Amino acid sequence: MFGVIGRATAKNALAVGAGLAAIGFGVAVLAPVQAVAQDNHEITVSITKFKALDKADELSNGDFFAKVTIDGKSQTTAQISDKAEVHPDWKITQAVPAGVHKVKLELIDKDVSVDDPIDINRLDRKRDLDFAVDTRTGKIEGFTKTYKSGDTITRTGAEKKKAEISFVVTVK
Ligand SMILES: [Ca+2]
Ligand SMILES: [Ca+2]
Ligand SMILES: [Ca+2]
Structure with missing residues (x-):
């Protein structure tokens, strides 16, 4: 042009x-x-389960929420305070154009001053999960194996303030 x-x-x-x-x-x-370039496809990230593996807060149970960023646009879920395994069924949906989109998933413990990012990535010094979703093929890339729309993906952190998390990415 x-x-x-x-x-x-x-x-x-x-x-x-x-x-x-x-x-x-x-x-x-x-x-x-x-x-x-119409936003006629949709990506949904559903967090089906998580379990804190150590203490996110010193004196109380953690108060957890998830943050999902798709193509740089962030949305957060409600909060859940529990020390047991939690089945929150949090869902974040965003309309997108057909193609490949960057997604970041974070699990966060809400604190009064600065929030605690919970480790859900087994890599050192990396607490969140980054992956790419192709709405045309339904493939989810960025992990050791390729997942597809509807698969349950489970990941576990290894650093202090860690959790195991299970989530499902669906495209339509
Ligand atoms: Ca905390
Ligand atoms: Ca907290
Ligand atoms: Ca890590």
Whole structure:
């Protein structure tokens, strides 16, 4: 697009008005192109189960919630305070265009000052989970094996303030 504008401007090097008209034309052409990329697919991350493996809080049970970020847009779930295995059935859904999308899953203990990120990734110095979801194929990549839409994925942290978490990613 800039190349087209550049050539048009060069041809009319002295005619500033023509250059501005070309830029205006460029914007008018861009608008319908963006409208074609409709958010007609959907990614849902359901956290079906988690269990804290040590204490997230010193004096009480942890108060946990999940944060799911899809293509840079974050949503959080409600909070659950429990020391036992929890089946929260938290669901986060986001409409997306067809294709591959980056997803980040975090389990967090809510604290008064700074929240505690709970370790759900067995890698050292990495507490959250990053993966990519292809809404066209239903494949979920970024783990040691490739999962597909509807599979239950279970991961366990190994550092201090850790949990085991199970979740399902579905696409439609
Ligand atoms: Ca805490
Ligand atoms: Ca807490
Ligand atoms: Ca870790």
